[in-house]
Amino acid sequence: MIQSQEPQGFEKDTAILAMHGLCKSYYLGGEELRVLRDINLTITSGEYVAIMGPSGSGKSTLLNLIGCLDRPTQGDYLLGGQSVLTLDDDQLSMIRGERIGFVFQSFKLIAQLNVVENIEIPMYYQGVSEDASARRARELATLVGLGDRMRHRPYELSGGQQQRVSIARALANDPLIILADEPTGNLDSTSGADILAILDRLHGEGKTLIVVTHDEQIATNAERIIHLFDGRIAKEEFNRK
Amino acid sequence: MFNFRLKRIIKLGIKSLWMHRLRSTLTALGIIFGVSSVIAMLAIGEGASREAQEKIAQMGSRNIIVKTVSPPEDDTQGGQTQMLKEYGLTYADADRFQNGIPNVQVIVPNRRLLREAYYRNRKASIEVVGTVPWYPEISQVRVQRGRFLTATDLHYKQGVCVVDEGVVRKMFAFDDPLGQDIKIGGDYYRIVGVSTEQAAASTSKGMNARDASGATKAAGANAGAIYIPLNTVKDRFGETRLQGDSSNAFAMEKVELEEIIVQVRNIDQVMGTRQTVQTLMTRFHKKNDYQIIVPLELMQQARDFQRIFTIVLGSIAAISLLVGGIGIMNIMMATVSERTQEIGIRRALGAKKRDIVVQFLSETLLLTLSGGVLGIFLGCLIPFLVSTYGEMRTVITTESLVLAFGISTAVGIIFGLYPAMRAANMDPIESLRHE
Numbered sequence A: 001m002i003q004s005q006e007p008q009g010f011e012k013d014t015a016i017l018a019m020h021g022l023c024k025s026y027y028l029g030g031e032e033l034r035v036l037r038d039i040n041l042t043i044t045s046g047e048y049v050a051i052m053g054p055s056g057s058g059k060s061t062l063l064n065l066i067g068c069l070d071r072p073t074q075g076d077y078l079l080g081g082q083s084v085l086t087l088d089d090d091q092l093s094m095i096r097g098e099r100i101g102f103v104f105q106s107f108k109l110i111a112q113l114n115v116v117e118n119i120e121i122p123m124y125y126q127g128v129s130e131d132a133s134a135r136r137a138r139e140l141a142t143l144v145g146l147g148d149r150m151r152h153r154p155y156e157l158s159g160g161q162q163q164r165v166s167i168a169r170a171l172a173n174d175p176l177i178i179l180a181d182e183p184t185g186n187l188d189s190t191s192g193a194d195i196l197a198i199l200d201r202l203h204g205e206g207k208t209l210i211v212v213t214h215d216e217q218i219a220t221n222a223e224r225i226i227h228l229f230d231g232r233i234a235k236e237e238f239n240r241k
Numbered sequence B: 001m002f003n004f005r006l007k008r009i010i011k012l013g014i015k016s017l018w019m020h021r022l023r024s025t026l027t028a029l030g031i032i033f034g035v036s037s038v039i040a041m042l043a044i045g046e047g048a049s050r051e052a053q054e055k056i057a058q059m060g061s062r063n064i065i066v067k068t069v070s071p072p073e074d075d076t077q078g079g080q081t082q083m084l085k086e087y088g089l090t091y092a093d094a095d096r097f098q099n100g101i102p103n104v105q106v107i108v109p110n111r112r113l114l115r116e117a118y119y120r121n122r123k124a125s126i127e128v129v130g131t132v133p134w135y136p137e138i139s140q141v142r143v144q145r146g147r148f149l150t151a152t153d154l155h156y157k158q159g160v161c162v163v164d165e166g167v168v169r170k171m172f173a174f175d176d177p178l179g180q181d182i183k184i185g186g187d188y189y190r191i192v193g194v195s196t197e198q199a200a201a202s203t204s205k206g207m208n209a210r211d212a213s214g215a216t217k218a219a220g221a222n223a224g225a226i227y228i229p230l231n232t233v234k235d236r237f238g239e240t241r242l243q244g245d246s247s248n249a250f251a252m253e254k255v256e257l258e259e260i261i262v263q264v265r266n267i268d269q270v271m272g273t274r275q276t277v278q279t280l281m282t283r284f285h286k287k288n289d290y291q292i293i294v295p296l297e298l299m300q301q302a303r304d305f306q307r308i309f310t311i312v313l314g315s316i317a318a319i320s321l322l323v324g325g326i327g328i329m330n331i332m333m334a335t336v337s338e339r340t341q342e343i344g345i346r347r348a349l350g351a352k353k354r355d356i357v358v359q360f361l362s363e364t365l366l367l368t369l370s371g372g373v374l375g376i377f378l379g380c381l382i383p384f385l386v387s388t389y390g391e392m393r394t395v396i397t398t399e400s401l402v403l404a405f406g407i408s409t410a411v412g413i414i415f416g417l418y419p420a421m422r423a424a425n426m427d428p429i430e431s432l433r434h435e
């Protein structure tokens, strides 16, 4: 589906991201709340990883760190062989826009914009021309099965359809990594299955997928399952297929 | 690249303003009224000031005008008024000015009386000016047809006159006035010339003070004026008449001259000469029966007043724009907090802080700029209506347009920047979580 010229350090089966001794703490009233402790994690290009764990174990926090939305308190994080910690806000924004696609549990579509316009947002910030971005947005909408809903606003769509828009949007700039935080958490099982199928297809096309989930089905589809418990990686499982 | 970005930024801005049409309109109204009131007020102020300056200039900036005024009644006679009240400027005063003041170029002594004039079956109340042949030198009055009064007319007390266009309009609808006779107070005067009208301001004040005797006086110069040799007026009209404003019907008053106009050679000599005139007058007049008017001084006062007026207007305008700006800031703060999640989404999808600043600032600027443009239209419309229906002169200066538009834009930037920065500096994760 998507032909990507892989930049340096992102070849298939090499470490696309690596975390060493990563910690994240919040300070509430002077008291340290250690949300992530000593995370060591390497993910290779094209891998399909599920992150599981009880509520409050730090899954979302970890995903935000991976997506450069947040900065770690301690430790090192290399993305494509480059340390992220030294980058400034503009450079992090650039990475988010170019290399990362986010899919959220509650879709996070902009209510005033229609399907195509929502999908166009990431391209707008990368300076893609109006024509090119409109064309690509329509392609992506068709791809996720919303070819006949392009002018609809988010509130005119079902949850499953909204989540498909959000996936299409995540794909807009042809990112290397797709991060999804409980993408099926707000959906019924049929809609959830649609989303799973799309994720599977993306994996088949060589995307690196990192999905936070409680969904056993996703876990069985993924190649690796990381179990978080109380901010630590408690267990890693590899699925053989 | 920049142009292409700018176009999309504007599009995005218009779109989100359009989404909140009512709110945007109400916000822009603050700026519209601010800008239009600045322009309108300055236009009205400027018009009034120019009018005043021109009127004063018509009185002659090198002139010093001394006028007769009726002195306040003194009660030394124990409540009983004199039968003959003698006051005002005299020929002796004119001689003193002529001989005692250096720098004098010309002196014009005048009589000014309000009389009924008759021509055939027409009758009008006009101002009779008894004057000298060089009167046009110190006034705006110019002969248009025929001639003005001459030294011979003056010397031989001829019954001739020059009428101004006001009189022509009133009394000679179709006839050629030249060579006709006009009747005033039982005597006929041959019309030898037609002149332009005199400036309103040069007469009105003295006339009101002095000529309560006449019929109700028409406003300003529109009454029309007729110029007759001074000596002729002295002879035929005399210098005494019934005192009009007295309770005593038989009280008389005697006035030699209503006005003496002193013109100096050079504008720098005006203030010094005024001093000399004042000194001469206080020495020879015990009663307070005269008034000295210096147009140059009035002009300076008018200018000073205009400066204060402009400062006051400017401050009011600045305050109204400030209020408009605060309104905009208030709305933008509300907009930002309402759109917190959108900001988080955009940040997660690759928007830099700068992009967010630009997005919100451009919305504010679109509001203030369009408010500014509409404000200019309204601001030009108001003075236009005032001039058309209010018969008031207004002058819209380019400076006022630039000023108003500049201030409104500055207000937009200043009050838009803070909400925009606040939007940009929000933590992406927290704003994403915001519902």
Ligand SMILES: Nc1ncnc2c1ncn2[C@@H]1O[C@H](COP(=O)(O)OP(=O)(O)OP(=O)(O)O)[C@@H](O)[C@H]1O
Pocket (backbone or CB within 6 Å): A026, A027, A028, A033, A035, A053, A054, A055, A056, A057, A058, A059, A060, A061, A062
């Ligand atoms: N901004 C914050 N300030 C303080 N504490 C925070 C903040 N964000 C998260 N936490 C805390 O960090 C811990 C981990 O939160 P996180 O959202 O990563 O959990 P999670 O594993 O995603 O849970 P869930 O499955 O319920 O989504 C929680 O205890 C939470 O209270």
Ligand SMILES: [Mg+2]
Pocket (backbone or CB within 6 Å): A059, A060, A061, A181
């Ligand atoms: Mg979570």
